[in-house]
Amino acid sequence: MIDKKDVEYAAGLAQLKLDEEEKEKYTEQIGEILNYVDKLSELDTDDVVPTAYTVPMKNVLREDQVKESLLREKSLANAPDEKDGHFRAPKIMSD
Amino acid sequence: MTTKYETVIGLEVHVQLNTESKIFCGCSTEFGKEPNENTCPVCLGLPGTLPVLNKKVVDYAIMAGLALNCDIAEYSKFDRKNYFYPDLPKAYQISQFDLPVAENGEIEIETEAGIFNIGVTRVHLEEDAGKLIHEGSIDKSKGSLVDYNRTGVPLIEIVSEPDMRTPAQAKAYLTELKMIMEYLDISDCNMEEGSLRCDANVSLRPVGQEEFGIKAELKNMNSFSAVEKGLEYEVKRQQGLLDEGKKVVQETRTWDESLNKTISMRGKEEAHDYRYFPEPDLVPLEIDAAWKEEMRKEIPELPREKYKRFIFELGLPEYDAGVLTGDKDLSVFFEEVLSDYDDPKNLSNWMMGEFLRLLNENSHSPFESGVSPINLAKMLKMIDQDIISGKIAKEVFEKMYNSGKDPETIVEEEGLKQISDQDELDNIVDAIIEDNPEAVEDVENGKERAIGFLVGQVMKETRGKANPGLVNQMLRDKLMN
Known part of the structure; x- marks a missing residue:
């Protein structure tokens, strides 16, 4: 089961700010989802190798060849802030 | 601690x-x-x-x-x-x-x-x-x-x-x-x-x-x-x-x-x-x-194996093996010379001495200098065959390093060939004997060290080109009989 603390923790990791009402709501909703998925653990999987990937494909590879990059102006075009050809990010360390 | x-x-x-x-x-x-x-x-x-x-x-x-x-x-x-x-x-x-x-x-x-x-x-x-x-x-x-x-x-x-x-x-x-x-x-x-x-x-x-x-x-x-x-x-x-x-x-x-x-x-x-x-x-x-x-086939001999082989098969001291295998290009260079020249220790001395000194001075990696492995092998053979003296070889080597020329050309152009012809040396040796009566007296009184001094004078006179072994023998023949 999950409680409000788990939701607050997950929201913190995702850098989401939730108000009290949202926390209550998500605790309930995520709890329901987990309960639903939990049904799977009723299945006996003792002899089943854990699945890492569900699509039957492997080794999709490309040769080591350089392709043209984006023009820098285009790379920077979506950035909210830029300086001297760099993306500019707000300060990293909190006080 | x-x-x-x-x-x-x-x-x-x-x-x-x-x-x-x-x-x-x-x-x-x-x-x-x-x-x-x-x-x-x-x-x-x-x-x-x-x-x-x-x-x-x-x-x-x-x-x-x-x-x-x-x-x-x-x-x-x-x-x-x-x-x-x-x-x-x-x-x-x-x-x-x-x-x-x-x-x-x-x-x-x-x-x-x-x-x-x-x-x-x-x-x-x-x-x-x-x-x-x-x-x-x-x-x-x-x-x-x-x-x-x-x-x-x-x-x-x-x-x-x-x-x-x-x-x-x-x-x-x-x-x-x-x-x-x-x-x-x-x-x-x-x-x-x-x-x-x-x-x-x-x-x-x-x-x-x-x-x-x-x-x-x-x-x-x-x-x-x-x-x-x-x-x-x-x-x-x-x-x-x-x-x-x-x-x-x-x-x-x-x-x-x-x-x-x-x-x-x-x-x-x-x-x-x-x-x-x-x-x-x-x-x-x-x-x-x-x-x-x-992928296994792409893996060359690794440094540790090479290090041991240099010690146990080539008979190099641990120190030499460590230096030579410590840099991949240096070890490749060493082995390329060795395919034309079969005295690993002598080669190692040259590489760790003159070669590394010049590489460090010029901040070069081994293959960036004017010395190719083939030319280094040629030069070492010229020393072994008494065509040039070890001392002159240092001069030749530095010229090879800077010009990229082969040692034969340098020796030819600069007239650095060792003089091993007794007739050619005879006059010079006689002149040195003439000019250094004190040393000659010492030799005649049995002071072995004075011979070295006289050999040095001949080397100086010939700008290092005389075959020192031969000069030594000639002085002995002239003064000690």
Whole structure:
């Protein structure tokens, strides 16, 4: 089961700010989802190798060849802030 | 150092692979371009893009795994490591969590204290992050400038077992790893440019205790000497704490080169919960025996094997073998000369003496000088055949180094051929005898050393070209009979 603390923790990791009402709501909703998925653990999987990937494909590879990059102006075009050809990010360390 | 505590060190080493293009897109990996020139929608993490794995990156990781005596995974996959930091445009790094390309290896290292085996826990693939330039210092800056050229450059992370017991062992392990990567030719391994990076876990425990002590993680050691100095400092610091009955705090510490100490990063780092999960945009890797064997064939003789062969088969002293195999190009050069010339020790003397001196003076790598292996072999044979003296050879060698000419041409052009013709030397020897009556008297009175003086005078007169052995004999014949 999950409680409000788990939701607050997950929201913190995702850098989401939730108000009290949202926390209550998500605790309930995520709890329901987990309960639903939990049904799977009723299945006996003792002899089943854990699945890492569900699509039957492997080794999709490309040769080591350089392709043209984006023009820098285009790379920077979506950035909210830029300086001297760099993306500019707000300060990293909190006080 | 007291013997109350035993130091335990494990290293995590990141090696940039020297592919042409990035790990998941076709952007160039070239170093030193203008900021953000090597970027595209994939490495910028724009929505809707898909990564496609570079085959050469896997080839190189398999080679590294084999060279470190690891088991190569038959089945391997990629995972997302989630965290927010501006150097990571996707807010996750594609890495490998539970199924790395290679596991369970070990390498042999040597320090003054002896030979040790250091376990290699795993080798996994991941993408590099971008580069941040903080406006002002990291804790006071208003913003950071981000260059994503390095984002997506392929890395392997090599994780060691906590098998090292001294900073010297850690340095030797790192040096051995670097040499192996250089011999494999899969990385430039330049610590200053960041293509080789090393973090260390360090802890102390009372001698005899099996359980590990509390560790600190050391970062930001940007050179081999910084690794050794940082570890030495950290060992002393922890020892001081334990001696005072205090506890070591588990934390990340950064090595400050200018202060010569490690500094706590506590509070400046958020607690990490990376929430790894399988990367759904990349399909798994299956490495079959054929692929593995193909890569095994690409692996040359590795530095440690070469070192031992130079000692046991070529009869070189350990010191010579260490210097010559310590640089891949130097060892290749050495062996190329040796295919034309069969006196390894004499060759080694020349390479470690004149050749290394000039290479260091000019900051050249072995194949950047004017001396080709064939020409060096020719020159050494000319000495052995008494065509030039060893002394003149130094002059010839320096001229070869600077001009790229072969030694025969230089000897011809400069008239440096050794004079081994008795008739030609006769007049000179007589003149020297004439001019040095005192020395002659000494010789006649049985003072052997005076002969040397007279030989020296003849050498001086002929600007080093006379065959010293012959001159010696001629003087003896003339004065001592």
